[in-house]
Amino acid sequence: MNTLWSRVDARFSAVLLGGLLAGTVLLSAPAAAQPPLPAGEYVFDVVQKPPFKALWRKMAASGPKLRWVTEASGPTSPTRLVRIDGQDYLAESFCQPHNCPNTFFFVINRQAAYGYHVDMNNDHVKTRFYGRPPQAVKQFLQQEYQQSFSRQ
Secondary structure, three states, X not given: OHHHHHHHHHHHHHHHHHHHHHHHHHHHOOOOOOOOOOOOOOHHHHOOOOOHHHHHHHHHHOOOOOHHHHOOOOOEOXXXXXXXXXXXXXXXXXXXXXXXXXXXXXXXXXXXXXXXXXXXXXXXXXXXXXXXXOHHHHHHHHHHHHHHHHHO
């Protein structure tokens, strides 16, 4: 009987140890690599793809309902890759069609989208953030506006 329990105990120990080792391997395996962000594409194309589409809609819904912002439509340049506080984002700006002093600056990645609306009207500037950006993103978007304004 003593040998029966020792065999059962040895098998149980081997199964338990094997399970623990397999779990360790699964837990320590690297996450699947994400494809690179589609830098160089236009925002109106990027926001039609998952997961960007849902993130853009959520961000756009956090502010006034402006069709040109919701649809990401207006004169723009291709997106570029930027790094903010250790996170990669696509960034660029676009303006309201036929009213380019009304400009929307944005950053987007696979986890979040943030925007900064700058409306210049008769030397009066109104600004608004979309999507509750963290401080580092706010600073980046404001710098983008300042650089854009200084080029005009």
